[in-house]
Amino acid sequence: MIPVRGVEGQRLAVLGLGRSGLSAARALRAGGAEVLAWDDNETARAAAEAEGFQPVDLTRAGAFEDVAALIVSPGIPHLYPAPNRVIAAAWAAGVPVDNDIGLFFRSFATPDWDRLEATPKVIAVTGSNGKSTTSALIHHVLESAGRPSQLAGNIGRGVLDIDPPGEGAAVVLELSSYQTDLARALTPDIAVFTNLSPDHLDRHGGRGGYFAAKRRLFAEGGPDRAIIGVDEPEGMFLANQLAEGAADDRVIRISSGQKLSGPGWLVFARKGFLSEWRKGRQVASIDLRAIAGLPGAHNHQNACAAYAAARCLGIGPKQIEEALGSFAGLPHRSQLVAEAEGVRFVNDSKATNAASAAMALAAFPEIRWICGGLEKEGGLGPLLPYLGHVAKAYVIGREAAGFALHLKDIPHEVCTTMEAAVARAADEAKPGEVVLLAPAAASFDQYDSFERRGEDFIARVRARIGG
Known part of the structure; x- marks a missing residue:
């Protein structure tokens, strides 16, 4: 405590x-x-x-x-x-x-630290999508490299429940907008911004208020290093505001899908390869394509963020590469549940909005898509570029018929229940296809959490194919 x-x-x-x-x-x-x-x-x-x-x-x-x-x-x-x-x-x-985050930051450092050679560090991760995976991945890399690490906040333990850290230890915090918005103290050593997409807009009075809640971690927190995803305008804006110039390596820009350039510190993934550039020169590269726990471009962005955080703490590229390869992934986030007769069953119940579901759809070329639930503001616009990957959609939820109207010309079937959706998708799936639960909606019309929804998917899959 x-x-x-x-x-x-x-x-x-x-x-x-x-x-x-x-x-x-x-x-x-x-x-x-x-x-x-x-x-x-x-x-x-x-x-x-x-x-x-x-x-x-x-x-x-x-x-x-x-x-x-x-x-x-x-x-x-x-x-x-x-x-x-x-x-x-x-x-x-x-x-x-x-809130408890503010209490944590004002209470974390103690006079006992005066006797430590390497004081503990706090790495705080925020953003719309990928926070949990990025936080868990940073924690995994640190532990794999022999660095004492604790995972807390919106994942793992409560921030005030952790053990007082010792010599050279790190605390990795996943922080939601609800947590950063109110905390009166925010002083991480390293802060990570993954991305921004519409979510929780009613709670923050719109997209601007939502971004402002995330931005507080950087503008008021004053981290020594800021790792910023720059694939959206908000990330570009934030990186620009924090950096004193193009070569300011206190700001590390990360991306998935585009090659970054310039004299600063850059980490990006393209075509399955992660690259680190500093002062205009490439200093490291990692092949992410065969890492089962990090499928798809969205997970490659998570890998870039975790890589950058580990590098800030002095961990070498080879150590990070080995740790990425042993990362098993998190439940309900691109989780491979089973494989039978050439068909994979993947649970991404955490894809509770259109942007996160779009990332899941982009990760696989041939999909039997289980979707639906309690719709959020913003519609399904971010999904449109990836609907070509969908062979057929199987819609669940109490308002499944209304959700299905958004799918237009995409072949679809209103199933309402998870049991019916899994049965129909399993019956119709062909070798090489993926039966993917990526709802693009909240769970609360049928389940009390996205975890319960994912657990139901897993249970239905295992009952269907065994295992």
Whole structure:
């Protein structure tokens, strides 16, 4: 645990008692604070009580008297589409609002670091797609190279649940826009921006607000190194704002699909090969084509980001190449589930928006596509260039018929349930094709998470073909 520093003897309120909220409450208590805990959900309050926290109704009048700060869980809206009433009450009372990420960054370094020769480093990863894979890949490369590493944030453990790091250690954080938007302290040593596509627009008041939440990690965080995906205008803008000039190697530009040029530090992937360039000269190259855990151009971008982060920490290209080759991938993200009679079954349930689903479609030439669910804003526009890879679509979800209307001339079948979609796709798939779950939609019409949706796909596939 990372005890929160500077709160001894203070009263702090915690709103939302899920994973991050309870973690923050424990860390505040460990730092000597009195914790006022609240969640509208009675079950969550009971879980907090079981750990010795006394729930205090923060919705009542005067709840913020003598409260030093309000710590908010990431799922609770603080501005758009409307402020939570407890947060609005904290504002009215002049009480600072923060989250567990802000507490982490202000508490991470301790006086004990004075005796360390190599102080711990924080690598923070944000962006729309690829955050989890990039974060896990960086962690894997570091561990493979013998560097102590912990994975936390939006993946792995809560940021305040990690062990205090020691000599030369690293902490890899996946940070969502919900987390970067509110944190009052953001001070990573290395920050990574993967890409940007429309997502969570209602929470941020539009695409500009969404990008602004991501940008805070760099503009306010002031990292020593910034690794920026420049395949979208927002990434180009961000890299340009951070760099003092074309040769400024504090900014590392990365890309998948285009060759980058210039005197700066560049890492890009084209036609399956990763290249590193510095000062106008190529210094390393890695063949990514045979790495089973990193299929497709989107995963090659993740590899570029992880490679750049590892290089910033002094790890050599050969060590990184060996580590990339042993990376097994993450569940629900281009996960190879099974192969039977020349047909591969791939679970990309994490493809919850059109942009991430487009990346999955681009990775395979002949696809039986299982799609559908709770539609998000922005439509299916990013998918259009890759629909030629689809032999047939099998649409799931409570509104499957409406989702199917977007597919127009693409052969498709309304299946509604995962069981029916897997059965039909498996029956019709030919050798060399991929049965791909890449929904391009949220799961909440039928499942409580994308993980549950992916697990259902896996179960249906294994029941169908065995294994």
